[in-house]
Amino acid sequence: MTAVPATAVDSAELIPDSARAREAEARVRPALERDLATVRLRYGAPVFVRIFKRESELELWLREGEGKFILFRKYPVCKFSGDLGPKQREGDNQAPEGFYSVAPKQLNPTSKYHLAFNLGYPNEYDRAHGRTGSALMVHGDCVSIGCYAMGDAGIEEIYTLAAAALRAGQGAFDVHVFPFRPTDAALAASAGSPWHAFWQELAPAYALFERDHVPPRISVENGRYRIASAATVR
Numbered sequence: 001m002t003a004v005p006a007t008a009v010d011s012a013e014l015i016p017d018s019a020r021a022r023e024a025e026a027r028v029r030p031a032l033e034r035d036l037a038t039v040r041l042r043y044g045a046p047v048f049v050r051i052f053k054r055e056s057e058l059e060l061w062l063r064e065g066e067g068k069f070i071l072f073r074k075y076p077v078c079k080f081s082g083d084l085g086p087k088q089r090e091g092d093n094q095a096p097e098g099f100y101s102v103a104p105k106q107l108n109p110t111s112k113y114h115l116a117f118n119l120g121y122p123n124e125y126d127r128a129h130g131r132t133g134s135a136l137m138v139h140g141d142c143v144s145i146g147c148y149a150m151g152d153a154g155i156e157e158i159y160t161l162a163a164a165a166l167r168a169g170q171g172a173f174d175v176h177v178f179p180f181r182p183t184d185a186a187l188a189a190s191a192g193s194p195w196h197a198f199w200q201e202l203a204p205a206y207a208l209f210e211r212d213h214v215p216p217r218i219s220v221e222n223g224r225y226r227i228a229s230a231a232t233v234r
Helices: 008-014 019-038 124-128 152-167 184-189 196-212
Strands: 047-052 057-063 069-076 098-102 116-118 137-139 173-178 217-221 224-228
Touching: 019 069, 019 152, 047 152, 057 152, 069 152, 098 124, 098 196, 116 152, 124 217, 137 152, 152 173, 173 196, 184 196, 196 224
Parallel strands: 047 173
Antiparallel strands: 047 057, 057 069, 098 173, 116 137, 217 224
């Protein structure tokens, strides 16, 4: 599930486009470039996204040069539907939890919810567990039927930086969705939940990224997530 690199030319050719997306970029890019420069990040740098349901928060991280990712901005999630716990089937109104990858073709610059990208649910893990559903998005507006609604202002910045990263050659960007920040204390407090074992599977990815600031390598084996550090030893 680790993003596969692509050349800048290949990636740019695959990026869906619309007047709406171009207008949004023109509107937000000057301020984004100014704010990026203050933390030594460049426009078009690779991105990584984390979402925390309980905290109603989306984190947008960008990579510094060829090294670690730096937290650029936190955005409030305006709305997500359902409760803590993964999406299981079409129509349950749950928002997904787990590890997803967004390639250029998953961008939707003509969404009826302003701008959007498809998380790619169900992923390999979801399919192994018989989970069903489709078109689970991170999008604008403030309504949700299984999606993460960020409001129009928020999605314009998130979408613009994601599209810029893909145009610059990032083959796909990872999105990690957690029920809450899975610290040891938070997991212990959730021990009575029927999803406790699933959340324990997610927790190592959170811990590794907190340590390395590099998205870990994630695969699925025998219906379970396998998570390993992707940090380069120097």
